[in-house]
Amino acid sequence: MRRATSRNLCLSLLPAPSPERSDAPAAAVDGPRRQLALQFAAVLAVLSLAWPYYGIRGEALPWPQTAFAIGTAALLLATLSRQPWWWRVVHALFTPLAWGVSLLQIDPAWFLLGFMLLLLVYRGALSGQIPLYFSSRQTVDALAALTRDRHDLRFLDLGAGIGSIVQPLAVARPDARFTGIENAPATWLVGRVRTAATANCAWRWGDLWQADLAAYDVVYAFLSPAPMAALWEKVVREMRPGSLFISNSFAVPGVTVTHQVDVGDRRHSRLFCYRV
Structure with a gap:
């Protein structure tokens, strides 16, 4: 035994x-x-x-x-x-x-409180190896340029954090529809307040793996290396031909990128773009 x-x-x-x-x-x-x-x-x-x-x-x-x-x-x-x-x-x-x-x-209650507070913000890191990243203003500008020629744009941000992408894009493009999905309670609440006055921005609580990607022309993600292979399978399975998947900083392993954009921020972010 x-x-x-x-x-x-x-x-x-x-x-x-x-x-x-x-x-x-x-x-x-x-x-x-x-x-x-x-x-x-x-x-x-x-x-x-x-x-x-x-x-x-x-x-x-x-x-x-x-x-x-x-x-x-x-x-x-x-x-x-x-x-x-x-x-x-x-x-x-x-x-x-x-x-x-x-x-x-130290009183163990303080550790419990600290864990609960961290869970409210970094739930994705625990449940899916997806830490919290904040996209820069330069990233917003780069995404605006990449999607400028798409009319009737439907844009989805998977793991949207506090809405640092969808909110400014929605303000700049009132003719388009933007959706953010987030599952960490504290960051979801901040994003909900931030996007409440933006009519063309839908802010949702949920699991990115349960999101239906078929309704969107552009899907953006700033996650981690861990989920990229599985996420690409979901993208190929659900997104329509001609749609665009954009990953910030983390390339899809084994898949040739259609083109990439150097954002030029302090983090030296790079957008990996894949046309479905």
């Missing part, structure tokens, strides 16, 4: 095989689960050796050394399972930092 459990745990840490057709919500959940499995495996490996050793000697477990040992083990497992570099850093520092913070004796 122990051998079978160890084998299943090791298999869960390996990179998942690429399916013929991506299941985006399942893929979004699989990432956090894999990282939790890595941390759990590191804790289990270190404590299974340290507790018997110090128990036999009748000594207390040295938590500073144990925390750093767990961080080292987690870093090794993350490296062997080919996790991105930022996850390796997180794994290496998580347990030592957790031990260090525990010495401050």
Whole structure:
């Protein structure tokens, strides 16, 4: 039984095989689960050796050394399972930092409050590996230029944040229709207030994976590398021929870009444009 459990745990840490057709919500959940499995495996490996050793000697477990040992083990497992570099850093520092913070004796209620506040703003990072990015004014200008010749424009922003794209575009193009979809409560509320007075801008609460893309001429996204392959499958499946998909900063892997635009802002943003 122990051998079978160890084998299943090791298999869960390996990179998942690429399916013929991506299941985006399942893929979004699989990432956090894999990282939790890595941390759990590191804790289990270190404590299974340290507790018997110090128990036999009748000594207390040295938590500073144990925390750093767990961080080292987690870093090794993350490296062997080919996790991105930022996850390796997180794994290496998580347990030592957790031990260090525990010495401050902060009331746990403050951590719960902090987590809830972060969840209100960064829900996408937890549920779909999609952090919150704010698009620059230069990006708005570049999108306005890209869509200037499209009459009866129907524009959709997936993961619209606080409306920093759709609101100014809707003001500049009263003849077009703009829609923003957001699922983080705090940013959705800010965007709702911001777009309330803009008649040609629809602000929606929802999951971008449930949005029907067929009704839109242009779909814009500023997400992360993680969901791009699955999102492209959705774009090809739902968007009409001749429509345009624009991704800010993150190209679709394995797909030739139709053209790209250097925005020229401080972040050196680049728009990758794909004609369906």
